[in-house]
Amino acid sequence: MIQVEGLSKKYCKDLKRAMRYAAEEVVRSFFHLYDCSNETLREDEFWSLNNVNFVVQPGEALGLIGPNGAGKSTLLKLLSGILEPDLGRIKLVGKVGSLIELGAGFHPQLTGRENIFVNGSILGLRHRDIIRRLDDIIAFASLEDFIDTPVKYYSSGMYVRLGFAIAAHVDPHILLVDEVLSVGDLAFQSRCLERIEQMRRQGTTFVFVSHDLSKISRLCPQTLLLDQGEIAFLGSTPQAIDCYRRITHRDYEESPGTKERTDEVEITGLEILDPSGQTPDAFDPQSTIHIRTHFRVYENIKDPVFNIAIFTADTLQQCTGFRTDIDQHPIGSLSPGEHHFDLLLPECPLLPNHYLVSATIWKPGCLAPFAWRWHDGRFQISGGQEISGICQLLHHWQT
Amino acid sequence: MSMPTNDHSSSNQSTHLYVPHRQRELGWRVWVEMAAELFQARELLWRLIWRDVVARYKQSMLGIFSGMITPLAMMMVFSSLHHTKVIAHTASTTIPYPLYAYFGLLIWQMTSTGLSRATSSLVIASNLVGKVQFPRETLVLSSLGVAVFDLCLGLPALGLLLIYYDHPLHWTVLVIPLVLVIQLILISGLGMILSVMNAAMRDIGHFLPAFLLLWMFLTPIVYHPPETPFWRLLSWINPITALVTTARDLALVGTIKWSIPIFTSSLISLLIGLTGWRVFHQLEPRMAERV
Numbered sequence: 001m002i003q004v005e006g007l008s009k010k011y012c013k014d015l016k017r018a019m020r021y022a023a024e025e026v027v028r029s030f031f032h033l034y035d036c037s038n039e040t041l042r043e044d045e046f047w048s049l050n051n052v053n054f055v056v057q058p059g060e061a062l063g064l065i066g067p068n069g070a071g072k073s074t075l076l077k078l079l080s081g082i083l084e085p086d087l088g089r090i091k092l093v094g095k096v097g098s099l100i101e102l103g104a105g106f107h108p109q110l111t112g113r114e115n116i117f118v119n120g121s122i123l124g125l126r127h128r129d130i131i132r133r134l135d136d137i138i139a140f141a142s143l144e145d146f147i148d149t150p151v152k153y154y155s156s157g158m159y160v161r162l163g164f165a166i167a168a169h170v171d172p173h174i175l176l177v178d179e180v181l182s183v184g185d186l187a188f189q190s191r192c193l194e195r196i197e198q199m200r201r202q203g204t205t206f207v208f209v210s211h212d213l214s215k216i217s218r219l220c221p222q223t224l225l226l227d228q229g230e231i232a233f234l235g236s237t238p239q240a241i242d243c244y245r246r247i248t249h250r251d252y253e254e255s256p257g258t259k260e261r262t263d264e265v266e267i268t269g270l271e272i273l274d275p276s277g278q279t280p281d282a283f284d285p286q287s288t289i290h291i292r293t294h295f296r297v298y299e300n301i302k303d304p305v306f307n308i309a310i311f312t313a314d315t316l317q318q319c320t321g322f323r324t325d326i327d328q329h330p331i332g333s334l335s336p337g338e339h340h341f342d343l344l345l346p347e348c349p350l351l352p353n354h355y356l357v358s359a360t361i362w363k364p365g366c367l368a369p370f371a372w373r374w375h376d377g378r379f380q381i382s383g384g385q386e387i388s389g390i391c392q393l394l395h396h397w398q399t
Numbered sequence: 400m401s402m403p404t405n406d407h408s409s410s411n412q413s414t415h416l417y418v419p420h421r422q423r424e425l426g427w428r429v430w431v432e433m434a435a436e437l438f439q440a441r442e443l444l445w446r447l448i449w450r451d452v453v454a455r456y457k458q459s460m461l462g463i464f465s466g467m468i469t470p471l472a473m474m475m476v477f478s479s480l481h482h483t484k485v486i487a488h489t490a491s492t493t494i495p496y497p498l499y500a501y502f503g504l505l506i507w508q509m510t511s512t513g514l515s516r517a518t519s520s521l522v523i524a525s526n527l528v529g530k531v532q533f534p535r536e537t538l539v540l541s542s543l544g545v546a547v548f549d550l551c552l553g554l555p556a557l558g559l560l561l562i563y564y565d566h567p568l569h570w571t572v573l574v575i576p577l578v579l580v581i582q583l584i585l586i587s588g589l590g591m592i593l594s595v596m597n598a599a600m601r602d603i604g605h606f607l608p609a610f611l612l613l614w615m616f617l618t619p620i621v622y623h624p625p626e627t628p629f630w631r632l633l634s635w636i637n638p639i640t641a642l643v644t645t646a647r648d649l650a651l652v653g654t655i656k657w658s659i660p661i662f663t664s665s666l667i668s669l670l671i672g673l674t675g676w677r678v679f680h681q682l683e684p685r686m687a688e689r690v
Binding site for chain 2 (some may be wrong): 011019022025073077080081082083084085086087088089090091093094096098100101104105107109110114117118121122123124127230338
């Protein structure tokens with residue numbers, strides 16, 4: 001069981017000052033002086049975690065998501081006892097294990113087998129436990145042929161496989177997992193997930209940190225969303241993911257796209273509108289989306305091609321594209337002045353996520369562009385059910 | 400594949416409680432906690448010593464002989480300096496100079512390797528220290544383990560020198576381990592303080608070699624201390640002086656000088672050892688966020 005009450009942790013932005021504060025704290029705590037520095041922020045300090053409360057019952061799995069710098073890793077380090085809280089308390093019942101850094105402390109000169117003994121000891125296994133589990137660990141990492149080779153000759157995949165295999169055989173009651181489930185090839189990943197499922201059935205309590213939302217929604221019914229050190233949401237995973245998307249939308253707003261123009265044409269802006277002409281925070285998958293591209297023409301041009309492309313904002317994977325020449329929608333000639341064109345998507349079967357829009361105006365033949373705006377428009381499809389992929393096709397089941 | 404199963408029904412599940420200033424809340428019981436933690440980590444300590452020793456000699460052609468090369472080479476340098484009367488060896492000792500110097504250098508090497516390895520131990524393991532929770536004392540202590548191993552590797556050459564100079568080895572040599580343990584307590588205390596300081600300020604690691612060299616020449620390793628008030632005072636302040644002299648007398652002269660310096664040195668060593676350990680335990684959680 002994990003019980004966290006009023007947990008706060010602060011960091012100092014300035015290294016030199018951090019050292020001075022640390023020295024002060026140490027002297028104070030040695031001589032038992034009254035110390036108020038824990039509750040208040042001193043110069044250059046900020047709360048990395050601020051008043052976090054939650055409980056994870058035995059056998060439950062809690063997802064932990066949030067934008068970069070939200071305090072996820074800090075929370076995990078506090079839970080594993082590496083850092084000491086500044087305020088609040090953490091109570092953990094049972095042996096704690098962590099999958100935070102795989103293969104940390106492997107010695108490159110030593111063989112895989114020798115490193116199992118060293119790493120296992122560091123993770124808290126006793127010698128006889130290691131001997132008992134040795135064959136399982138080697139088999140899990142499928143390193144039977146290379147186990148007596150120094151790990152410096154290992155590929156990076158073999159390295160993390162061995163690291164995961166050792167950590168996964170420590171058999172803790174509470175396991176803290178930080179973004180390590182995307183190691184190795186697909187076969188190994190599914191073996192990792194299988195192992196975690198098995199540990200869950202045996203009653204292990206989990207805390208998962210991941211940016212891979214599909215893994216979070218598969219493994220954790222409950223999710224804690226952290227934002228700037230505070231709990232933004234704690235509850236069912238689909239709601240948490242939807243809430244997380246709204247937060248990341250805010251962060252995407254701040255990163256500008258790129259653009260390029262020629263003497264003839266310039267794209268001046270992209271707007272993503274709903275049918276009423278508003279710019280909503282998020283669209284339902286069923287609602288109509290207008291993508292409006294504003295552009296300015298400086299010289300007469302003939303037969304340009306308009307091109308819109310949609311990308312996922314997190315992986316920049318292209319989802320789809322639209323071109324007027326392929327759709328046989330000739331544009332004709334355009335005279336100098338302000339213009340715009342609209343692309344209407346009556347329903348947008350993209351999966352819930354953030355998307356970026358790029359617009360290009362091509363010269364006839366689509367070999368060279370007049371102008372483009374890359375990753376400039378942004379919109380979000382709402383919803384929390386997380387499925388891997390980019391789009392939802394129209395479908396029916398028959399059984 | 401058969402998987403080991405968790406015994407989740409066991410009632411003796413350990414409970415961890417993390418609160419601010421946990422050690423302060425504990426009061427004097429922190430010593431009990433420290434001792435228990437270290438006792439539980441004994442297997443890990445052996446494993447880390449084993450790792451460092453194996454890794455060190457794995458890729459060396461001379462293997463375990465490489466341990467005696469440094470003190471032997473230094474002994475030859477100082478012997479030639481002594482031969483040409485640069486270093487005086489006038490005191491009333493029957494020990495041949497090369498033997499005298501080699502013995503001192505062997506013990507000094509344990510001190511200096513132990514201390515320099517211990518000082519850098521936390522920084523070298525920083526990726527581990529920042530990511531995994533385990534008793535960090537083991538990192539410092541395992542550095543000393545390697546130093547002791549080096550000392551043992553230098554013993555065959557000492558044996559050869561004894562045979563060559565036909566110098567008797569006295570039964571009192573059996574007491575030497577006790578002296579070495581006291582010295583190890585001193586080094587571990589210093590190493591713990593220095594390793595935490597080095598994690599905060601890398602200057603410590605940069606200045607350590609110069610400091611060790613100075614310390615070596617302030618200790619009667621390769622010379623006999625003159626009987627002047629200055630050197631007598633120094634032997635009282637410098638805890639290693641009495642320890643090295645006593646060890647050498649035990650092995651090569653066969654007498655135990657139960658003089659005051661050996662008592663004060665032992666006392667200082669114990670104090671430094673305990674203080675260093677306590678300071679390390681107190682500072683280490685704060686340092687984990689900064690190494």
